[in-house]
Amino acid sequence: MTALPRYRTDPSPRALAARLRALLTAQVPVACGVYAGLAAPVVTSALHARITHAMAVAFVSGTSAGVPRFEPPPSAQLRLLTAASWGRLDGVGADMTTFPVDLASELWWRVHERAGGPLRTAERRVACDLLLRLGYPQRAASAIGLSVIDARHHVLSPELAMEQLAVLRCHVPASVVEAIALRGARSGLPAPVRRELALFVVFRNAARGADSTSMQAAAALAVKASSELPAKGFAGMLQRARLHRALAAVPFVRRDIGETHRLLGRALECLTSVAPDPSSELDQLAWADEAYALYCFLVQTHLTIGLGERAVGYTDELVSLSPGDDRTWALRGDALVACGRLDDALDAYAHGMSLGGWGAARAAHLRGFVLEKLGRAAEAAADYVLSHRIDPTASISAGIGQVRAPARDAGRRRAQAREVQVLADLARAGEQAVREVVQASMRRIS
Structure with a gap:
């Protein structure tokens, strides 16, 4: 199984400004x-x-x-x-x-x-x-x-609790927001609200890979709130699928793969037991939204335990649900690399690159990595240069070969020279606009 490099980006406002400036000239x-x-x-x-x-x-x-x-x-x-x-x-x-x-x-x-x-x-x-x-x-x-x-004294509204929580996430630290959500899940709020607040805490901890007491408490609170709600009908079964998906995150962060897959299997059963109303676009989108999140989780869990071919099979579902999402092709490329199907992985990453924007940076870098593994050094260097041109804030932690460094350094110098010229053509108002945006609101959005 080929080990992929870890591609990470800096979430700070300064890095966001750098990405915005880079995208101006990246031509993607x-x-x-x-x-x-x-x-x-x-x-x-x-x-x-x-x-x-x-x-x-x-x-x-x-x-x-x-x-x-x-x-x-x-x-x-x-x-x-x-x-x-x-x-x-x-x-x-x-x-x-x-x-x-x-x-x-x-x-x-x-x-x-x-x-x-x-x-x-x-x-x-x-x-x-x-x-x-x-x-x-x-x-x-x-x-x-x-x-x-005022995060210290904020009391969540029964009607708009999740919306308030979403806004608070833009203004206060994540740990404070999760504490507010957990407090709300333990309160006398209506059962549907308590369930959503508890699931929020579970999913946030799962995203960090944190096996915390708050995650375990939130999972128990989500089960309790769900037991007070109808479990039948289209909306009820979708919520059951989401509940089991959240519960599966608890054993997953502990690396209990057997229990993880048992719960994901129950989520899949709930999802496939209902069909959206063909005349309702919103119902169809709601079903697809839950299905996409579930299949993403299934791909990740199967990649974790080395079942690459099964993971590839689940990425077929992602392609069917959202072929225009760069995450679809990132996961498909990763799964194909795990199976040793490098030529197919090249196609997946190329598809992700074709969607343009910031997501093309990771796709270009990993395509370069696969090309390097195949001995196609010149093509790999071109993709590394493109990736850096789109996102100069990325850090790579493992799996990089020797061809990348000199090629990227040369490409960086060429990209910087082009960027200076284009920014001069756009005038200084361009950079000033980025600074103003970042200073005014991006600390909240980031």
Whole structure:
């Protein structure tokens, strides 16, 4: 089994500014315009982008009550990264009213106007989630009336607890947010809210690989709250699938793979036992959203124990659900490498590169790694250079061969020379805009 290098990026505001500047000159535009203007989804739009657009349509059409809770999108910076990949720094500002007119769709302005008016509870919930997805945390806070943020004394609302929690994540440390969520899961809030708060704590700990007492307590609280709720019907079975997926994270961080797969199997049974209403786009998206998260987990667990071929099989489901998501092709490429199918892995990573944007950086680097393993040094060097051109903040911890260093150094010098020239053409206002954006709002979004 080939060991892949670990590709990591710096999450700091300064690194975000560097990525935005790099994307300006990388010439890898994102094909999907959902996050930069709410354009209609295209073939290359990821599932989470289609969900975001559907939420916006429901919000402006007055059908917010029918919008289910979805998984959070992979990054709160998607609008900024998309706009920068198009060479449009004027699209990364912190104020929705200053968004470029030529990029914004009619739906964008209808969301803007609707979010500024009087809203019912269901509409406030959807408005908050939607504005956070579009990268406007201050506007999202206003939509739910959260004008003063005091984490020490904050009491979660029964109607908008998860939305308040999402906004708080933009302003206070993760440990404080998790403590608030765990306190809410132990409170007298309604059972559906307590379950969501408990699952939030479980998933956050699982993302860090932390086998903590808070994770175990949250898992028990999620089971207790779920026992008070209906387990039948489409929505009920989806929630059961999500519960089992969360519970599987507890043995997974302990490396108890047998128990992990037993619980994931139960989640899969719940998911496949129901079918969404073919006439309801939101139901279909809700089912696909849970399925995508579950299959991602299945791929990761099978890769952990060295079952690469099984992992590849699950990536087929990811391709079917969201072929426009760079995470799909990252996981598929990783699984193929684990099986020793290096030529197929090249195709998977190349597909991820074709989607453009920041996600192409990891795909290009790992494609270069595979090319190096195949002895194609010149092609590997070109991909390493492209990866660094897209994201100069990345750090690589293992698995790198000797060809990469000199090639990347030479490529870095060429890329820097090109970047200096392009930035001069754009004038100093470009860099100033990035600094202003980062200083004004990116500390919250990061």
